[in-house]
Amino acid sequence: MKRLLSIILLTSSVLLGSCATNKVRGIANANSHVTAKRVQPIDSAKSPPLTGPVNREQAISRALSGNPSIQALRAEVRAREAEIAQAATLPNPELDFEIENFAGTGSTRGLDGAEITTALKQSLEIGGKRSKRTRVAEVEAEAHRAELQSMEQETAIAADRAFTTLLEAREIRILSEKNLARAEENLASLEAMLEAGERGRIDVNKAKIEVSEARELLAEARANEAIASSELSGTWGGGGSKITASGNLSAPGRGVSIKADEAVSGHPAIRRAGLHLALAKATRDLEMAKRYTDIEIGGGVRELRDEGETAAVVGFSVPLPVFDRNQGNIRAAEERVARAEAEQRAVESDLLTQFEKLSTELSAAKTRVAEFDSTTLEAARQALQDTSDAYAAGKASLLEVLDARKTLFNIEVGRTRALADLVRAHNTLKTFTQN
Numbered sequence: 001m002k003r004l005l006s007i008i009l010l011t012s013s014v015l016l017g018s019c020a021t022n023k024v025r026g027i028a029n030a031n032s033h034v035t036a037k038r039v040q041p042i043d044s045a046k047s048p049p050l051t052g053p054v055n056r057e058q059a060i061s062r063a064l065s066g067n068p069s070i071q072a073l074r075a076e077v078r079a080r081e082a083e084i085a086q087a088a089t090l091p092n093p094e095l096d097f098e099i100e101n102f103a104g105t106g107s108t109r110g111l112d113g114a115e116i117t118t119a120l121k122q123s124l125e126i127g128g129k130r131s132k133r134t135r136v137a138e139v140e141a142e143a144h145r146a147e148l149q150s151m152e153q154e155t156a157i158a159a160d161r162a163f164t165t166l167l168e169a170r171e172i173r174i175l176s177e178k179n180l181a182r183a184e185e186n187l188a189s190l191e192a193m194l195e196a197g198e199r200g201r202i203d204v205n206k207a208k209i210e211v212s213e214a215r216e217l218l219a220e221a222r223a224n225e226a227i228a229s230s231e232l233s234g235t236w237g238g239g240g241s242k243i244t245a246s247g248n249l250s251a252p253g254r255g256v257s258i259k260a261d262e263a264v265s266g267h268p269a270i271r272r273a274g275l276h277l278a279l280a281k282a283t284r285d286l287e288m289a290k291r292y293t294d295i296e297i298g299g300g301v302r303e304l305r306d307e308g309e310t311a312a313v314v315g316f317s318v319p320l321p322v323f324d325r326n327q328g329n330i331r332a333a334e335e336r337v338a339r340a341e342a343e344q345r346a347v348e349s350d351l352l353t354q355f356e357k358l359s360t361e362l363s364a365a366k367t368r369v370a371e372f373d374s375t376t377l378e379a380a381r382q383a384l385q386d387t388s389d390a391y392a393a394g395k396a397s398l399l400e401v402l403d404a405r406k407t408l409f410n411i412e413v414g415r416t417r418a419l420a421d422l423v424r425a426h427n428t429l430k431t432f433t434q435n
Contacts, residue, residue, distance in 0.1 A: 049238055053246035056163050059232060063159035064152055066236035073148045080141035087137035088130065094121040096298065112306060119300025119313060127292035136282045143275035150268035153431060155235060160427045162232040166245040168420035169225035172413055176221040179409045180214040187211050190398075203398040210402050249419055251369060252426040256362070256433060263433040264351040273347040277340040284333035290326040293319040358429040365422035372415040380408040 050062060064070065095118075102114035187207040194204050229243050264270060297316040304311070387404040390396035 049242070050233065050236075051242045052244065054163075054232075054243045055246040056160065059163045059235075060156050060159045063155050063235040066238075067155050068237045070148070070151055070155060073144065073151055077141065077144045077148055080137070080144050084134065084137045084141060088134045090130070091123045091125070094298075095119075096121060096300070107306065114305050115302060116305070117300060117302040117313060119298045119315075121296055121298035124295045124297060126294055127289035129286065129289045129292075129294075132282065132286040132289050136279065136286050139275060139279040139282050143272060143279055146268055146272035146275050150272050153268055153434075157428050157431050159232065159235040160431065161424050162228070162235055163245060164249070164420050164423045164427070166225070166228040166232050166243075167247065167249040167423075168416060169221065169228040170245050171249050171416045171420075173218070173221040173225050175409065175412050175416065176214070176218040179405075180211070180218050182405065183207070183211045183214040206398055206402060210405075249416065249423065251419060251422060256426065256429045258433045260352055260355045260359075263355050264348060267351050267432070269347050269351060270344075273340075273344040277337070277344055280333070280337040280340040284330070284337055287326055287329045287333045290329070291321065293321050355429075355432065358425055358432060361421065362425035362429055365418060365425050368418040369415065369422050372411065372418060376411055377415055380404075380411045384408050 050058070054062075098117040099111075100115040100117070101108045102111050103109075104113075107113045187204070187210070190204045190207045194201060233243055295316055295318050297314075299312065299314045302311050302313050303309075384401075384404040384407075387396050387401050391398060391401045
């Protein structure tokens with residue numbers, strides 16, 4: 001019996017030691033591929049909410065660190081990295097223990113005539129399945145990293161545009177406050193002149209209507225600012241409206257100079273599409289390797305108790321690929337390669353369209369702002385001044401003055417919106433081309 005146990009332990013040590021060594025090597029190789037690019041986990045504790053003034057850099061940084069979708073994808077990337085080590089793991093060996101010819105009658109009574117077999121079995125993967133399986137896991141992890149990079153770019157663009165919209169809303173609110181202040185000042189002057197008998201009640205009533213309209217515009221501007229604040233905080237999962245924009249809404253100093261093909265070729269979405277294609281091909285290679293059936297080998301000892309002898313036993317089994325040659329999965333994998341190739345072309349076409357659209361929007365916004373600054377805004381200011389002077393001299397009506405003032409206000413608001421469009425288009429194109 002001692003001899004039997006010694007043989008069992010020796011066989012187990014050899015097989016398990018070999019498996020463990022290969023397993024450690026496989027995991028080490030897989031982890032060496034991942035270590036340099038590993039996405040570190042972020043602190044899961046909820047950050048304190050942002051309140052008060054927030055500048056552009058703070059808004060973008062908070063969106064990149066606190067956006068729930070980005071946090072979820074980072075966790076998925078870490079999960080995919082862990083699966084690389086699992087994919088490189090060898091199948092576990094099996095321990096078989098079998099007793100024959102016992103608990104019967106005659107010579108098989110009790111255990112005196114029993115035959116006891118103890119063996120270890122190991123499945124050997126054929127066709128490079130393990131390396132191909134590891135390759136699939138590596139490409140999946142890399143594809144998720146590219147998806148994370150693409151999502152981070154999209155989130156940065158969304159936060160930047162939302163911040164510009166908040167700046168735009170703030171500037172329009174300030175213009176609306178000034179507009180109301182001018183209307184109230186005008187009304188106070190006319191009421192004083194009415195008491196002095198220098199102006200009629202008609203002008204006072206027109207001024208009151210102007211004040212009412214200015215208050216309505218201010219209320220709308222404040223509501224829009226609150227909405228813009230909420231939308232900006234929504235980019236990092238805040239969902240509140242207790243932040244204000246810090247900074248100025250000014251025209252960008254330097255343009256974006258890059259060709260469309262250069263911008264698109266280095267875009268994260270193109271890299272992601274290329275990795276999806278590589279993943280489809282790696283999966284196809286793995287499915288093709290599964291055509292080859294794995295071999296199971298084993299070895300151990302058998303004790304013949306009635307004769308007091310022991311003997312070695314070896315064996316192997318090979319499934320016959322008569323019906324299942326994995327042909328359906330291979331065909332499906334080939335179709336997914338074709339799908340990934342088509343999707344890659346679609347992504348490239350979509351990015352080129354986005355680039356051209358952004359370039360057109362940027363050019364149009366530049367033209368609008370230049371027109372406001374060179375001609376329209378100054379003309380509206382001069383028209384208000386001339387009309388006010390004519391009204392003071394009795395050569396123009398109050399209605400003409402109010403119309404000139406409203407025109408100037410609308411032009412100031414229009415310029416603010418055109419400038420915001422310029423900043424949005426410029427910053428979006430700049431981030432779009434930063435790869």
